[in-house]
Amino acid sequence: MASTPSVSVIIPALNCAPFISAAIESVLKQGGDQLEVLVIDDGSTDETANIVRSYPSPVHLLRTQTPRSGAAAARNVGLRHAHGRLIAFLDGDDVWLPGKLALQTSTLENHPDVALVCTRGGRWEPDNESYEQAHQRFITADATSEPTDFYPAGWIYHMLLLRPAWVWTSTVVMRRELVEKVGEFDESLRLGQDYEYWLRCSRETQILRVAKVLALYRQHANNSTNKPRNRNFELEVVQRALDRWGRHGPDGQAADKKQIKKRFARMHFRMGYQHFWAGDPRIAAKEFYHSIRTNPRAWRAWAYASASAVRGLFVPTPRNQKPPSGGERRHGE
Incomplete structure (x- = not known):
């Protein structure tokens, strides 16, 4: 690599062929010449890997050691290969809005005591609304918010216990030093591994959440959090x-x-x-x-x-149904 990137963007992807180009393009359009985009394919059987390969540097394709290892394993592969002084995350089916990265990097520069900055996220249904329409909708909704408006802000562990959506993964930018403190994502958790990670981070640093929507959560039938699980x-x-x-x-x-x-x-x-x-x-x-x-x-x-x-009384129990132990997290703004 010619020079050390300032920001490494980690994108886990599994069968994201219909979405991955939009995710990558939303990162590249942030501008700057010191980006590193790491897409980690977790065993896709569609065209995800070929689409990623079609992009030149700074986009790079990585793979999990075992297919379908989960989002935690994919993000950990990204962390091990990341060179940036800042680490950002984006899921393969989500997109960033313009200006996101510049605002967060400047926020970190202006707050040396803070190691993690996130933003609000907005729900997006592409079947009913284009990317441009969604962007305009949130520009209008956030018209009264300033780039320096943060909520929540500070030591927010007690708030995260009650509401995981305060930190949404696809909006996070964090310092490499914080990654070195908290370690990797817990691969034993198929869901909620990002929530567990942000709770750990909230024990180590103050967190700022920009009060503007700067990323879109794509709604589609295959969202993992829409599927019932037998483990809470x-x-x-x-x-x-x-x-x-x-x-x-x-x-x-x-x-x-x-x-x-x-x-x-x-x-x-x-x-x-x-x-x-x-x-x-x-x-x-x-x-x-x-x-x-x-x-x-x-x-x-x-x-x-x-x-x-x-x-x-009337519906038979499905075969091979394991005893339940709880529910799962939903995304929120």
Whole structure:
């Protein structure tokens, strides 16, 4: 490599052929001549790899050692090959909006005590709205926001415990030094591995979230967080954080106990809701029961628990169905 890049952008991809060009182009259009774009193919069976190969430097194709190792493994491959002093992330089906990278790099330059800057993200349904229309929509919506408006800001561990969407992976830019402190993503988590990573980061640094939408979360049928799972990754991550660090952040601020209980109830409800509509009423009923047990005033859980019990009398349990343990994280602005 001719010169050390200032920013390495890590893009995990699995069967992203319809989307990967838009993701790469949204990075390249950020400008600057010191970019490194690392696309890590996790065993795609479509044209993803060939599309990535068609791009000249600074776009580079890497592969996970084992196909379908998961997003955590793919991002870790990127981290091991990244040369930039700053590390940014983008999923292969998402896109950045113009000016994102310049604003975040200047923010880090102006705040030497901060090692991670993220932004708001916006939901985008390409079937109903073009990229340009979505961009204009958020320009209009954010007209009163200044580039120096941050929320949340500071030591936000206690806030992340209650709301993972405060830090969305496709918006993150962080210093290499922070990566060296917190290490790699946890590959044992098929979902929620990024949330677990940002919780670890929030123990090591203050975080700034730019109050502007500067990335788009593409809505499509194959979004991984739309699929019901038999393991509640999000709940595991929160419980692990509480067991390790408790409710208090490094600055002493604490997540409210009642709000934590409500969060656990919501996580159980969310998994139950997904399984209910996926045709697994018995699994759904167990999750709704846990939701009610955690928060007896969860009226929707009561309603769905009753509906699940009735449906469970008539719908056979799917074959090879493993016992459930929870729900999964959703993206939010």
